[in-house]
Amino acid sequence: MPDLSDLPIVPRELVNKDEPTWWSSSAVLGNRYFVKFAWSRPAALRLAHEIAVLDALSREPAVPYLPKVVASSTDPLLLVTELVPGRSLFEIIDSIDRDKAGRQLAHFLCSLHQSLDRVGDVPPAPLQPATTDTLRDQFGKWVRPEQRETVIRWCDWTDSVLSTPRPPVLVHADLHGGNQIWYGDQLRAIVDLETAGLAEPEYDLRALPGTGPGVELVTATMHHYREDTGHTLDPARVMAWHLRTALGDALWRSEAGVPLPDHRTPPEWIDDLSARFTSLKL
Missing domain, CATH: 3.90.1200.10 (Aminoglycoside phosphotransferase (APH), C-terminal lobe)
Structure with missing residues (x-):
């Protein structure tokens, strides 16, 4: 999604933890999108699993109330969904x-x-x-x-x-x-x-x-x-x-x-x- 590349990104505070299972975080992109990423293998596997599940369940007839996926990739690993108010x-x-x-x-x-x-x-x-x-x-x-x-x-x-x-x-x-x-x-x-x-x-x-x-x-x-x-x-x-x-x-x-x-x-x-x-x- 190169058209998103110039939007300002505001990451959450990254807290160093001893357990790599939780080495993941998220960020708001341009006040319109929500980005999830990970930087350890255990956390990356969980996010890759979510990407696959959302891809399958978003096809028609789609499961209701799922976040709208804007872009996703496993190489590099990234999930971008639409930010909704609430x-x-x-x-x-x-x-x-x-x-x-x-x-x-x-x-x-x-x-x-x-x-x-x-x-x-x-x-x-x-x-x-x-x-x-x-x-x-x-x-x-x-x-x-x-x-x-x-x-x-x-x-x-x-x-x-x-x-x-x-x-x-x-x-x-x-x-x-x-x-x-x-x-x-x-x-x-x-x-x-x-x-x-x-x-x-x-x-x-x-x-x-x-x-x-x-x-x-x-x-x-x-x-x-x-x-x-x-x-x-x-x-x-x-x-x-x-x-x-x-x-x-x-x-x-x-x-x-x-x-x-x-x-x-x-x-x-x-x-x-x-x-x-x-x-x-x-």
Whole structure:
């Protein structure tokens, strides 16, 4: 794209890290485009994977809400997509209609989950690194004494719920609110498909129970998913993955001395999880 070569480029601050897996970054080009690049082999492989997935899923009939690819190359490695206005789901969740938002998310997920035959061979999606064994052994020191038994009971329940695997589909695998761009109550784009791969459908909903107060967004998404596909998502499996995600995130942040995303405490997160289980009658 030589016509883009003279546009001003504003890179994000590059932070040197010891782990080459994360040696990647992005930049804004001419206030119109978004550029992703990498400078280590592990990070480059993830970006090359995203380029291939976007290429396959952008062909007609295209999966909705994907970022519009302007240019891509694997030699040199670069991905340029159209910059769209909007804010993350985290920023607008309190001001939008959860049912309308769930309908749009379900539309994306239904199309994505039915697209496996379009992308060829894809690897399994990277699952949460914190296993239930790790959570049993290490999470107790970060919560109140009376909550430790609850965490162990939840981990036992999670192992039981997930003991029987489900047929895999193509999942985004990192569908948290920061990877969603919303303009008002309209979903504009879902980004960052570097870890897209094989997993059960419920894995893609694992971040939704913790997005905003209550569980209205995840229940609305599951409802519209069933209406669109005829396939019922299991709320127990969604919450089992959500448990591992939420507690795993709280564990590594607490051990690293990094504040939790909402600047609260692990005991408060346990209280929130209890409320979500109750709301979903689990």
